[in-house]
Every structure is written in structure tokens, then in C-alpha cells.
Amino acid sequence: MKAMFTVILLFVSMITCSLCVAESPASLWPVVDMLQSREFVDLTHCFKPGIPHWPGFEDELRTTTFYYDEGIGSRGKGFLAHKYEIPGQWGTHADPPAHFVRGKRFLDEISVKEMILPLVVIDVSDKVKTNRDYQITMTDVSLWEARHGRIPAKSFVAMRTDWSKRWPSAEKMQNIDDSGVAHYPGWSQEVLSYLYEERDITASGHETTDTDPGVSTSKGDYSLETYVLSRNKYQIELLTNLDKVPEHGAIAVVTFPKPCRGSGFPARVFAILPSASAGPVE
């Protein structure tokens, strides 16, 4: 009886295995060929000392510790090496949930599967041209869904404001008036609640230094960033080149280092577009 049971089990597992082989491609390399034939857009600023940043952080300090020739590296010669002293939230960067919310995930706890996502771009750049304090509305989101269908679950939603065109001027990015109030656009609670709770998106991103608009951060109000991170989801700040990607149909690849219990780090974010490549990646 036991022998017969074993034979049946073996037979069933053989069928299952053959189905498994039939359904899974032997190699993903053709997928890479297909992706490489498409247009890539880098959504990342390069970072260095002096770039715009949240006003409470100090500037980057970069030291050449080793240099090719003698007399330049502070510790030696023969090769080039730098020591970087930066706040975690430096340049285009990832904010993990633990950045704002005690007990939520750190950078190393964000799964690599959360790093390749459908890219949804909601373009409010026209509204921002006439209102620097603009906050995205449900009308903006509804219009996107009317054009392209439901925002997919597990997507990366970027708000395009074209604010990144002010980079690398810290003064223009902050846009502070005579009374000390910053004027730059931001998300809104109604839209973030909809995206994270009704559409179950994985992450969101923007071109400004903050999730909240400048008029709020000037008062110390970071409630929108607190909301996103309290959902145990990550966000990317200081994105660029969102004007070069379509509203719908691209893929976002969001990568960043893995400091143990890290609270933020520069990120490298890029989009793969459905359109054919016209040349090398910038």
C-alpha cells in the first residue's frame, strides 16, 4: 500500500513538474534583449557638495583619501578613492518608513521586488506654473484614470511638477518669500489616501524636497510624509526628468544601497519606456 502511494505521489509530482516546465521560460535573457531595445530615462540627479537639500541638513563633505598621483590623496596614492559624508536624505533619495515612523521598515527591509514597478506619472506641471503652492487633487487622478484606466496595484506613482527644472538652484527650489514662507507644490491627503488605500500602490515620488507643500513645511507640518511612511511604504524625493517619460506604460526601476537599519540613502531611479530606443542612455 505504501509503495503504491509512493508511485502515485511520484506520478503526480512528475505531471506537476512537467506543467511547471511548460509554463516557465527556460531563460529570461530574451526579456533583457527586449527591454534593452527600449528607451531608458534616468530620473536621478547626480549628487555632490552644494546641491539643494532640506535646509536642516548640513552640506556634503567629500574627501579624496587616495589619488592616482602622490600629493593629493590625504592617505595615499595609486588609485582614486573618496570618503563621503552625507545626510542619508541626499540628492535623489529613498525615504523608508522608519525615517518618520518608529517601528516601521528600514531600508534593508524593503524587498527587492518593490524596486521594479509600473510607473504612473500624474502631470500637474501646468497647474504649478500658475500656482506654486499647488497640491494635487482627485480631479488630476480621475482624469489620469479616465485616460489610461485604473492605476495598477503595486505601482510607483510619480507626481510631475517640473520643479526639478529649478535644480541645481537651492534658492529656486525652496522659493522663499519675504516673510520666510517657502512656496513649492506638494501632494494632498485625499490623493495619497486614495493611492495607498484604494489603489494599493507600492511607492510614490516627487521632484521637490518634501511630500508636503512649502507652505506646510514652513510651519513644520510634515503630515503628508508622515502618512506615506506610516503606511509602511517608501518614497523617493528629488526626482528629475519626469517630463521625458509617458504618463502610462513605462517601468520604474528604483534602487538604493542596503545599510542595515538605514533611515535614508541616495537612490538611482530610472524608467524603461515602451518606445523604441533612439540612442545610448544618457
Ligand SMILES: [Zn+2]
Ligand atoms: Zn526625504
